[in-house]
Each structure stands twice: as structure tokens, then as C-alpha cells.
Amino acid sequence: MKRIGVILLAAGQGVRMKSGLPKVLHPLAGKPLFLHTLETALRIEPSAIAVIIGHGAEALRRAYSHGDVNWVIQEKQLGTGHAVLCAKEGFRDFQGDVVVLSGDVPLIREQTLKMMINIHRERKASLTLMTASLDVATGYGRILRDARGKIAGVVEERDATGAQKRIREVNAGVYVASPQFLFSALEQVKNHNQQGEYYLPDVVAIGLTREKEIATVHVDDPREMMGVNTREELAAMEKLFQERINRKWMDAGVTLKDPETTYIEEEVTIGKDTVIGPNSHLRGRTVIGERCQIDGSAYLTDTELDDDVHLLFSVVITSSRIASGAIVGPFAHLRPGTSLGRNVHIGNFVEVKQATIGDGTKANHLTYLGDVTIGRETNIGAGTITCNYDGFNKYRTSIGDRVQVGSDSTLVAPISLGDDVYVATATTVRHDVPAGALVFNERREAVREGWTERKRKKMKGSKS
Ligand code: UD1
Ligand code: MG
Numbered sequence: 406m407k408r409i410g411v412i413l414l415a416a417g418q419g420v421r422m423k424s425g426l427p428k429v430l431h432p433l434a435g436k437p438l439f440l441h442t443l444e445t446a447l448r449i450e451p452s453a454i455a456v457i458i459g460h461g462a463e464a465l466r467r468a469y470s471h472g473d474v475n476w477v478i479q480e481k482q483l484g485t486g487h488a489v490l491c492a493k494e495g496f497r498d499f500q501g502d503v504v505v506l507s508g509d510v511p512l513i514r515e516q517t518l519k520m521m522i523n524i525h526r527e528r529k530a531s532l533t534l535m536t537a538s539l540d541v542a543t544g545y546g547r548i549l550r551d552a553r554g555k556i557a558g559v560v561e562e563r564d565a566t567g568a569q570k571r572i573r574e575v576n577a578g579v580y581v582a583s584p585q586f587l588f589s590a591l592e593q594v595k596n597h598n599q600q601g602e603y604y605l606p607d608v609v610a611i612g613l614t615r616e617k618e619i620a621t622v623h624v625d626d627p628r629e630m631m632g633v634n635t636r637e638e639l640a641a642m643e644k645l646f647q648e649r650i651n652r653k654w655m656d657a658g659v660t661l662k663d664p665e666t667t668y669i670e671e672e673v674t675i676g677k678d679t680v681i682g683p684n685s686h687l688r689g690r691t692v693i694g695e696r697c698q699i700d701g702s703a704y705l706t707d708t709e710l711d712d713d714v715h716l717l718f719s720v721v722i723t724s725s726r727i728a729s730g731a732i733v734g735p736f737a738h739l740r741p742g743t744s745l746g747r748n749v750h751i752g753n754f755v756e757v758k759q760a761t762i763g764d765g766t767k768a769n770h771l772t773y774l775g776d777v778t779i780g781r782e783t784n785i786g787a788g789t790i791t792c793n794y795d796g797f798n799k800y801r802t803s804i805g806d807r808v809q810v811g812s813d814s815t816l817v818a819p820i821s822l823g824d825d826v827y828v829a830t831a832t833t834v835r836h837d838v839p840a841g842a843l844v845f846n847e848r849r850e851a852v853r854e855g856w857t858e859r860k861r862k863k864m865k866g867s868k869s
Contacts (some may be wrong), residue, residue, distance in 0.1 A: 408501030409522065410584065411451040412492045414605075415439040415508030416459030416479040421634045427461035429508040430468065431639055434646045435670035435688055437468045438633060439508030446506055447473075448515045449522075453499065455492040456508075484602030485578075486594045489587065496584045502526070503587060505605070507578040509633045512645065517629060521581050521622050531586035531617035532608060534559075535577035537627040544634055545575035546606050548621070556621050557613065559606035563599040574623075576606055577630035586617060662701075676712065694729065708739075725757075728764070746781065763806065775799075776818065780806035786830070788813040805840060 419428020429439035439456075446454060458465045459479040466476055479491045489505055496503060502525060504518060517535070525533035534556075536548050542562075547569050549557040559576045560569050590608040598604060612619045624630055633639050650671065651664040658677030661667045668686045669675070675693040682701030687693065691705050694712035702719040709726045716722075717734030724741035727733065730748040737751050740758035745751065749762050752769030760777045768774060768785035776793040778801070779785070789810050791802045802816050805824035810816070813831040822828070823840030831846070838844045 407526070408452040408499070409449060410496055410499050410501060410503040411446045411449070411454040412489055412496075412503055412505045413439065413443055413446060413454070413456045413508055414485055414488045414506070415465060416457045416462075416488055417482050417509075418460040419509070419634065422636060422639075427464070428633065430461055430464055431633070433511055433633070433639070433642055434650065437465075438511050439465065440469055441511035442506050442508055442513060443469060443474070445513055445515055445518070446504070449504070449518050451504070452501070453495060455495050457488045457491055484596065484600070485605035486591050486603035486607060489605055490591045490603075493588045493591075496588070499584045501584075503582050503584045505580040505582065505587075507632065510578050510630060511633070511642065512629050512631060512649075513577075513579060514629060517624060518579070521579070524620060524622055525581040528618055528620045530581075530620040531583050532590075532612050533581040533620040533622060534606070534609065535579040535624060535630060536574050536621050537577055537624045537630045538573045539575055539627050540573070542570075542573050542575045545632070546578075546604075547572040548574040548576060550574075556609060556619050558610040559604075561598065561600070561604060561606070577624065578632060579630065580605070582608075586612065590615075682718075700734070777802040777804065779804040780808070780824065782806060783808040783810070785810045786812035786814065786828075790815045792817045 415429045417428060422428045422431065430437045433441060443456065455475045455477045457477050457479050459482050462478060475495055477491050479488050502522060506513065521533055521535060544562055546559045546561045547565055549560060551557045562570065587608065590611040593611050594603050594607045596603050609619055628645055631642060633642050647668060650669050651661055651667055654669060654675050655661055659675045660680040662681065663683035666684045667681055670688045672689065673687045673691045676695030678695055679693055679697040681699045684701055685699050685703045687705050689707040691707060692709045694710050694714065696713050697710050698715045700716060700718040703716050704721045706723045708722045708724065711727065711729040713729045714727050715732045717732065720734040720737045722739040725739045725743035727745045728747040731745045733739065733751045736753045738756045740756065742759035743757045744761045746762055746764035746766065748765045750767040750769055751757060754770065755768050755772045757774045760774050762779045763781035765781055766779050766783040770787035772785055772789045773791060774785065775791050776799050777791050783804055783806060792815055793799050793802065800818035802818045803821040805822060805826065807824060808822055808826045810828045811830035811832060814828050815833045817833065817835045820834060821837045823838060825841045826838045827843045828834060829843065829845035832844055833846060834844055
């Protein structure tokens with residue numbers, strides 16, 4: 406069987422993005438643009454894969470550290486043709502076909518690539534390129550055809566005449582080629598064009614003069630070949646991508662109340678009968694169980710929700726685990742390292758981090774729980790603060806089962822409260838408290854009758 410090689414072009418800066426970040430590192434659905442294409446390329450199981458890098462080379466390598474690709478440096482970005490030529494060494498003796506992909510064309514599908522390879526082989530072509538017809542073709546290379554409809558060349562927009570600019574059939578930037586033809590044709594490519602670059606699509610005209618078979622594959626859904634060259638195109642692509650992901654989850658039995666404002670990244674998984682409200686962002690490796698309810702305005706990153714969790718309106722949750730039956734929000738912030746047991750309630754204006762909270766425990770109002778372990782069925786009163794930081798170090802707080810922490814209490818860590826402890830309202834606790842004890846601060850409470858009236862009179866009298 407003939408082998409398949411892949412060359413992925415990702416060295417450009419992407420000037421039209423007007424960005425400090427190389428274009429192919431801009432995230433799409435939370436993942437760098439070029440990684441989408443690279444992962445698709447890997448799914449066709451190539452026996453060799455070269456990624457051409459230049460701008461942000463180190464950052465690209467870091468973005469994909471699995472190691473099974475060959476990174477090839479293109480020192481100066483002299484054009485797409487020059488970029489492919491940089492991979493020549495690795496493919497000199499390659500027996501098979503080479504697929505050339507652009508790192509800024511992320512929606513291309515595995516099936517389409519396989520289909521292109523098949524057509525390329527059936528037609529015994531030297532080069533096969535993907536084309537599509539666009540209503541607005543701005544920015545793309547146009548496909549030139551002769552009177553009989555055979556491909557006659559590709560002209561870049563900047564080099565095109567007025568009439569050529571009206572052509573709607575465009576070059577998708579996806580090719581299958583015989584490496585022998587590809588590299589020998591590339592040696593012949595000149596940079597005599599508006600941009601002074603070595604254009605990869607120029608190999609089409611060279612092939613034709615050599616009477617090689619040049620095939621085209623027209624994709625019906627042009628969305629698949631959309632390239633990202635500007636921020637506007639990136640936003641349009643993000644929307645397309647999101648529609649694709651949202652459709653997948655709705656098909657799998659998830660209700661999205663407002664798919665338009667639901668942003669689900671690619672690696673997220675969601676169980677069936679979960680209902681997700683508007684303006685929800687599910688990011689990173691977030692895992693949502695079945696029958697969960699996410700009311701809306703939720704921003705979840707790398708977070709695991711078991712079945713039947715209810716997130717009330719407006720929560721920010723990062724790197725946390727929430728067991729089933731728990732209720733969180735509205736307006737709660739769970740920071741990394743939070744683990745909530747079954748049926749835990751975390752209410753409004755509560756911040757939690759590095760915390761393990763036992764089954765049935767509640768902290769419903771205005772509280773900070775940081776670096777803490779709390780047992781089961783404990784109640785944390787409104788305005789409780791774990792004082793975990795002395796300006797130098799962080800210390801842990803440990804609270805047992807069935808503890809009642811009165812409102813407005815401060816627990817100065819390191820500290821441990823045993824099971825069944827009662828903390829009286831407005832207590833500052835500085836020392837460990839044994840199980841079953843009451844802890845309170847001795848403070849005298851005084852009442853002065855008639856004080857307000859006397860005060861008001863005095864203040865009035867002092868006004869001139
Ligand atoms: C390219 C095609 C155009 C096609 C379009 C489809 C050329 C000359 N034009 O145009 O016909 O319609 O794609 O999206 O090929 N790159 C390098 N090294 C370089 C230059 C570019 O690695 O020296 C990489 C870029 O990082 C990018 C890809 O090649 O991932 C395409 O380059 P880009 O500048 O976006 O080409 P387009 O103008 O979009
Ligand atoms: Mg492009």
C-alpha cells in the first residue's frame with residue numbers, strides 16, 4: 406500500500422491579524438488554530454509528518470509536545486512554495502503521496518482528505534487541489550479554467566485582473582501531490598509577483614506545461630475550507646466551530662437554551678438530559694454529568710460535575726470537582742483545588758479554593774474558604790473567613806463534622822476545629838478547639854438608654 410505523508414504549513418506571522426501572536430497560535434474553541442489541522446492530519450495516519458514553523462516556533466512546539474511530528478524550521482518566510490520546499494529532505498525518498506495542509510484552515514475533515522487522496526490515486530494525478538465556490542472570494546487564490554473547464558492555473562488575489570477577481574472558485578490551500586513532482590516543480594517556482602513570494606499554487610501552471618495530470622476536488626460545503634487571515638474571519642470561524650460542537654451535544658441529548666451564547670470547547674463532555682442556560686462557557690477538560698442544571702452565565706474551566714449538580718446563575722469554577730446533588734451559586738467562585746461532596750451547598754458571594762468539603766455541608770452566604778478541609782453536615786455561617794495567609798505563608802484550616810460556625814467568625818490558620826464544635830457568632834478563633842466544645846470571645850455588651858436622642862441634640866447644637 407502506498408504511504409501518506411503530510412506537510413503542514415505554519416511558519417507565517419499572519420500580518421493581517423495585526424497581532425503580536427503568530428496567527429496559527431490564535432485559539433479557536435480554546436485550541437491553537439494549527440492544532441486543529443494537525444490533529445485532523447494525524448487521523449489519516451500518515452507515516453511521516455512535517456510541520457513547517459518559523460514565527461513563534463518554540464511556542465508551536467510547546468503547543469504540541471507529543472513528539473511524533475517532525476518540526477522543520479523555515480528561517481525566512483518567503484512564501485508557501487518555499488515553506489513546502491523546506492520539507493524536501495524528509496520526503497526525498499518518500500514512496501507515496503504527500504498531503505499539504507495550511508495551518509490556518511482548521512475545519513478540514515478527515516473524510517475529505519481521504520476522499521481527495523482516493524481521487525488523486527484514481528486519476529493518477531501529479532497534483533490534486535481542493536477548490537470551493539464562495540459568494541465572497543476576497544483574499545483567496547482564484548482557480549483559472551480553460552474553455553473546456555480544465556484547470557489552467559491559480560492566481561492570487563493581489564495578482565489578479567479585475568475579471569479574474571470576479572471568479573468565485575477558489576483554492577482551498579489543501580493539496581495532494583506526488584513528492585517527486587512537487588519538489589521538482591517547486592524548484593522552478595519564481596517570486597515574480599506582487600508579494601515577492603514563492604507561491605505554492607504556482608506548481609499548477611508548471612505541472613500543466615509538463616503535461617502532468619492536475620486534478621481538482623470541489624467541496625460542496627465551503628465552510629470546511631475557510632481560512633483564517635483576519636480577526637473577523639477568526640470570529641466567523643469561532644461561530645462555525647461552536648455551531649458544530651453545539652449541534653453535536655444537542656444530538657447527544659443535551660438541552661442548550663441558547664446555543665448562540667453557549668461556548669463549549671472541543672474536549673468538554675456532557676451527559677444527557679443536562680440543561681445549559683445562556684452565556685455558559687465550558688472550557689478545557691470540563692466534564693459534566695447527566696441531568697445537571699446550569700442556569701446561565703457560568704464560566705467553567707477544567708471542572709468535573711457528577712450527575713444532578715445544579716449551578717445557579719453566575720458562577721466561575723476552575724479545576725474543581727463537584728459531587729452529585731450539590732448546589733452552587735448564584736455568584737459563587739470556586740478556585741482550583743476545590744472538591745465538593747454530595748449535596749453540598751455553596752451560596753452567593755462565597756469564594757472557595759484548595760478546599761475539600763464533606764457531604765451535606767453548607768456555606769450559603771458571603772464567605773471565604775481557602776486551604777481548608779471541612780467534614781460532613783457542617784454549617785458555615787454568613788461572613789465566615791478562613792484567615793489562611795499571614796503575608797508570608799499559607800496555612801490550612803481543618804473543620805470537623807456537624808460543626809456550627811456562627812456568622813462573622815474568623816478562623817486564624819493553622820487551626821483545627823473538632824467534630825460538633827460550636828463557634829459563637831463573631832468569634833475570632835486562634836487556637837485549636839476540641840470536639841464538642843463551644844468557642845467564643847469574651848466581650849462585654851453594653852446598652853446606653855436614650856443615647857441617640859442625646860447625641861442628636863448635641864450635634865444640632867454644634868451646628869452654626
Ligand atoms: C493561500 C494560497 C491561496 C489560497 C489560500 C487558502 C498561496 C500563495 N496562496 O493564501 O491560493 O486561496 O491559502 O486559504 O499559497 N506559510 C508558511 N510560510 C510562508 C508563508 C506562509 O509556513 O512563507 C503558512 C502560513 O503560516 C499559513 C499558510 O502557510 O498557515 C498559508 O499562508 P497564508 O499567508 O495564510 O496564505 P493565503 O494568503 O491565505
Ligand atoms: Mg491564509
